[in-house]
Amino acid sequence: MNLRQLEILAAVVRTHSTIAAAQDLGMSQPAVSNSIKSAEASLGFLLFERVNNRLIPTPEAQVLLADAEHLFLMRDAVMQTASYLKAGRKGSIRVAATAELSESLMPQLISRFLQNHLGVDVSLETHRLDTVLNYVETGVSDIGFAMEPYPRPTLDQTPLATLDMVCAFSAKSELGRLQFVTPVDIDQMPMLKAGSGSRINKLIEEAFQKSRVAFNPSVDVRFMNVASYCVEQGVGVAIIDELTASCRPHTAMRTLPFRPRVQITLAAVSSNSRPQQRLVKSLVKYAREEISQRLRQVSKERSLKGT
Incomplete structure (x- = not known):
């Protein structure tokens, strides 16, 4: 056939x-x-x-x-690819990213990248983690960006940053009086879970187990940026990564460090069966710079708030 x-x-x-x-x-x-x-x-x-x-x-x-x-x-x-060649363009790069990173990282990254790569066409696909990995594995995308991606023998992972998980809650919540939030502090509160079955969720569940608190979210959403919007609407509290939490002014949401500390890896994912093109290497370089700058800003703002 x-x-x-x-x-x-x-x-x-x-x-x-x-x-x-x-x-x-x-x-x-x-x-x-x-x-x-x-x-x-x-x-x-x-x-x-x-x-x-x-x-x-x-x-x-x-x-x-x-x-x-x-x-x-x-x-x-x-x-x-054929259409790019026919048009005589200087180059193209196909990127896949999860929804959180498509909002919190990719706009700034693409802007930074294009300032130094005029004439290059960028295609961004936003998908769930498994699809991002599939796209890179099959060659549909040249590079993928994800948090805590599952290892695959056909893919290489380039760590870009280690992110802390934070507790996001309504600005009206009494949690704002604390210096950090533990599972005990949010026990019995309505809670959101983002990305059922993900490695990130397993790490969060382990943190609750260490504190001897049951992890029983009442609302399940696929992506952490969606969870942050729900928090702003008073749906409940959520444990999300610091990059997602800082991607836009959440006027009705506050965050505090989560303890016990949970850290996740943000990585660029590429195929190990194809050599990385120059544009991909450059994009990864700018991604590392953008993330580093953002995390420095987050740390500065946290210090000013005394947390």
């Missing part, structure tokens, strides 16, 4: 019709039908069942499409 047949299969699954799929692909309906029939003959099993005049994909077809997703991504990446 070739890539074109997979593309036709995906179109029919999406539209539930060979006619609609043909329109989307700029083909004739008979050509779409013949492609599906040819694929089924070569594979030896059906890809669709007809139910009430609608084409319903078989479980086998769904498995094929799931495995083919990275092929479509690779094709799109190749086509994008």
Whole structure:
């Protein structure tokens, strides 16, 4: 089964019709039908069942499409590269980052980078951690940025900074009288958890266990920057990283150091099967500088507040 047949299969699954799929692909309906029939003959099993005049994909077809997703991504990446070459641009760099870093780091980083790389095109994709790693692994992205990324044998991780976790709470909370916040201090308070199943959450859970306090968040969100917005609205308290906490003026939110201390690593992720291009190395250099500058500012502001 070739890539074109997979593309036709995906179109029919999406539209539930060979006619609609043909329109989307700029083909004739008979050509779409013949492609599906040819694929089924070569594979030896059906890809669709007809139910009430609608084409319903078989479980086998769904498995094929799931495995083919990275092929479509690779094709799109190749086509994008071809368009850059045709346009005669000086270069391009494809970046993937998690939502927290897309808000707290990437705008400043891209601005700093482009000031010294005029004519370079930057593409930023924002995804959950697993997708960021997949994009870098398959070559869809040249570089990824993530906090506490899971190790993979095909990927290299370049540590950029060690971040402290802080407790974020409403500016009206009595927690503001403390110098730091412990699990005991926020026991029984409504709590948010960001990124279920992540390594960061496991570290936080271990900190609660050390303090002999149950970690029972009542609200579960995917990203820590989303948790900070919820804190501002009075939903509860959250344990988030200091970079995310400092990315914008949270007028209705305050933060204090969290104890026992929990630290996480912010890293650049690249493929170890492809040499890093010059632009990627430069972006990583600027990322380290930007993060260092931001953390110095956070430390200065904390000192001024006496925390």
